[in-house]
Amino acid sequence: MFRKIIQKKFEKLAKKYLEKHKPLLVVVTGSVGKTSTKIAIATVLAERYRVRIHEGNHNTHMSVPLAILGVEYPGKLRSFSAWFSVWRAARYRIRHEKDVDVIVQELGTDRPGDIPHFGNYLTPDIAVVTAVSAEHMEFFKTLSAVAQEELSVASYSKFTAINRDDVSGEYAQYLTTSSLTTYGVGGTAEYRFVTEDDSLQGGFKGLFVAPEVGELPVTLHIVGEHNTKTAIAAGMVGAKLGMTGEQIVSGLEKIRPVHGRMNPIRGLKNTILIDDTYNSSPLAAEAALQTLYKIKAPQRIAILGDMNEVGDLSPQAHEQLGSMCDPNALAWVVTIGEQSEKYIAPAAKRRGCQVRSFRSPYQAGGFVHSVMEPHAVILAKGSQNGVFAEEALKVILHSTDDEKKLVRQTPQWLAAKQKAFSLSFFRKS
Numbered sequence: 001m002f003r004k005i006i007q008k009k010f011e012k013l014a015k016k017y018l019e020k021h022k023p024l025l026v027v028v029t030g031s032v033g034k035t036s037t038k039i040a041i042a043t044v045l046a047e048r049y050r051v052r053i054h055e056g057n058h059n060t061h062m063s064v065p066l067a068i069l070g071v072e073y074p075g076k077l078r079s080f081s082a083w084f085s086v087w088r089a090a091r092y093r094i095r096h097e098k099d100v101d102v103i104v105q106e107l108g109t110d111r112p113g114d115i116p117h118f119g120n121y122l123t124p125d126i127a128v129v130t131a132v133s134a135e136h137m138e139f140f141k142t143l144s145a146v147a148q149e150e151l152s153v154a155s156y157s158k159f160t161a162i163n164r165d166d167v168s169g170e171y172a173q174y175l176t177t178s179s180l181t182t183y184g185v186g187g188t189a190e191y192r193f194v195t196e197d198d199s200l201q202g203g204f205k206g207l208f209v210a211p212e213v214g215e216l217p218v219t220l221h222i223v224g225e226h227n228t229k230t231a232i233a234a235g236m237v238g239a240k241l242g243m244t245g246e247q248i249v250s251g252l253e254k255i256r257p258v259h260g261r262m263n264p265i266r267g268l269k270n271t272i273l274i275d276d277t278y279n280s281s282p283l284a285a286e287a288a289l290q291t292l293y294k295i296k297a298p299q300r301i302a303i304l305g306d307m308n309e310v311g312d313l314s315p316q317a318h319e320q321l322g323s324m325c326d327p328n329a330l331a332w333v334v335t336i337g338e339q340s341e342k343y344i345a346p347a348a349k350r351r352g353c354q355v356r357s358f359r360s361p362y363q364a365g366g367f368v369h370s371v372m373e374p375h376a377v378i379l380a381k382g383s384q385n386g387v388f389a390e391e392a393l394k395v396i397l398h399s400t401d402d403e404k405k406l407v408r409q410t411p412q413w414l415a416a417k418q419k420a421f422s423l424s425f426f427r428k429s
Contacts, residue, residue, distance in 0.1 A: 006083060007062050013090045014065035015121040021098040023052075025068075025122065026237055027105050029115055029153045030130025030163070031146060032284045033230060034059065034106040036258050037130050040234035042104045044251030048243050049101040059108030061117060068103055069093050102241070107153065111139040115149050119156030126240060127157035128233050131166035133283035137311025147171035154180065161236055163229055164189040166283060183232045185225055191236040193220070193228050198294075204228060208235045208252060213245040218252045223262045223274065224291035226284065231255050260390065260407035262288065266398040271372055272297075273397070274379040277390040278407050280307045282317045286324055288381045293329045297377040300330050303364055304344055305382020305389040306337030315343050322347025332356065332371055336364050337387050360421050361388050365395030372396065384408065388417050 018025065026045075028038045035057050042053040054067040063073050071089045074082035093099070109115050132147045140146045147167070151174040154160040160177060165184035183191040194215075195206040204220040208231075220231050231252055238248045257263040260278030267273040272295075276288045285307060292300055302325065310317045322344035325333045333348045333355045335341050341357035348355050358364040361382075368378060378396070382389035390406040403409060408417075 003062070007065075009087070010062075010065035010069070010090065011121045013087075013094065014068045017069055017090075017094045018122070020094060023098065023100050024049075024102040024126075024241065025105070025124045026102060026126045026128070027107050027118075027122065027124040027153065027157070028128045028130065028233075029107045029109075029150050030128075030166075031133040031135045031150065032166075032279075032281050033130040033226065034108065035278075036227065036261050037128060037230040037233050038104050038106045039258055040230040040255045041128070041237050043255050044234040044238045044243070044248060045102050045104065045241065047238075047247040047251040049241075050099070052100040052103045054105075057106065057108070059106040060110075061114070064105060064107065064118065065121075066090070068105055070099065109149055110136050112145060112149055116152045116155070118153070122156065124153070124157040125159065126237055127153045127160045128237065129153065129160065129162045129167060130229075130233070131163055131283055132168065132171060133166070133281055134310045134313050134317060135281060136309050137313050138309070141311070144171070148174045151175055159240065161191070161233065161240075163233070165229065166226075181236070183236045184229060185232070189232075191232055191239070193218075193232050193235075195228070208232070208248065210235060210239040210248075212239040213248060216245050216249050218249045220252060220255065222255060222257050223264055224287060226287040226291075227257065227262050259405055262291065263405065265393070265402055265405055267372075267376075267378060267393075267396045268369070268398055269372060269374040269376070271374070271376045271378055271396070271398075273393050274377065275390065275393055275406065276379065276381045277305075277388075277393065278384075280305060280381050280383045280387075282307060282310065282313075282321065285321050285381050288379055289321070289324055292377065292379045293326065295377050297375060299373040299376035301332045301334065301368055301372065301376060301378045302330050303334045303336065303368065303378065303380040303382070303389055303392050304340055305335070305361070305380075305387035306339040308383035308385060308387070314339055318343035319347045323351060325351055325353045327352035327354075330354075331373075331376075332368070334358070334364050334368055334392075336361050336382055336389055336392065340382075361391035362395065362421065364389075365392035368392065369396050386420065388420070391417060 058067045160180040164182035198204040263275045325348035335357045
């Protein structure tokens with residue numbers, strides 16, 4: 001009850017702030033890629049506007065109002081004095097002068113009804129929908145239910161942009177607005193990027209195409225087609241908000257990978273580690289594999305962990321990912337977790353891949369250390385709880401100083417990992 005009262009109070013304060021100061025509001029929803037897209041949009045918009053963004057993934061009903069107000073989430077959730085301090089900070093934001101021109105905010109969902117609820121106090125100027133894929137399937141059950149949830153943001157937004165590549169056209173029935181556009185790498189998207197050359201060192205060189213500014217030559221310093229889509233979304237929002245071509249290009253070229261999301265890190269033996277360990281889903285894992293295949297290297301290794309939150313689709317989703325493992329492109333497939341061992345590993349073996357399975361990321365990292373060759377490229381992908389694939393990369397980093405580039409390295413997270421992978425957990429190797 002206390003939580004609900006606090007939530008409603010800060011939703012009212014956030015609405016009051018928006019009504020008084022009238023900043024432009026850009027929201028990002030979707031099954032995957034929300035945080036990367038949010039940060040990319042903010043990076044581009046910062047070339048012209050004062051932008052507020054919370055770099056974490058504060059996207060729940062409790063945290064979104066505070067992120068919009070620019071107030072830190074309290075550390076002690078049960079402390080009345082902590083919430084009172086937050087309330088005072090929120091009131092200060094409302095009373096004083098306008099402090100930002102644009103707010104970029106992600107909206108998350110754990111179960112049906114979460115995204116529609118944000119419409120009770122938000123009227124976004126632009127909503128970006130990144131993807132529809134399996135998420136929290138224990139509640140949604142079907143992809144159609146996921147689509148209906150994520151696309152509901154269009155019903156209370158002034159304008160909506162949809163990733164044409166990763167939101168199937170069959171879900172158009174759930175759109176209740178004609179004020180929309182599409183973005184993506186496909187030729188039919190209104191906003192798109194045409195790749196002319198790409199490399200880990202030189203970046204993705206090509207043309208950003210938008211109706212407002214035409215074709216703009218730009219070099220993107222990010223890895224993977226799915227990350228290219230975040231840049232396209234950012235350029236699209238910039239164009240819609242009246243930025244010049246020069247401002248858009250400058251912003252696009254400043255976008256960098258977010259930690260744990262296709263972030264290249266130097267490994268031992270002059271290897272390149274592609275750190276995509278923040279989370280995993282079928283769509284994101286498949287995209288990461290496809291990116292790995294395109295990178296020229298004497299050896300490629302894929303570390304694939306369990307994909308949590310796919311519910312009853314887990315066997316099918318993991319087996320499909322295993323069937324995408326190409327023995328001609330991968331020297332080794334290394335799995336972490338029970339589901340990956342049960343479904344990814346057999347499917348990859350049937351394809352002819354060399355496979356080793358582990359329940360611990362530390363064991364997986366130790367094995368990769370033993371088989372990695374100079375100048376190899378190693379991808380790590382997995383969900384967090386029970387997997388923590390970033391710990392496998394920690395074993396093969398070139399420098400311990402780079403541990404700060406990995407996700408979930410706070411004392412609280414490290415303690416949780418130590419508990420998860422106690423000695424009793426090392427029985428299987």
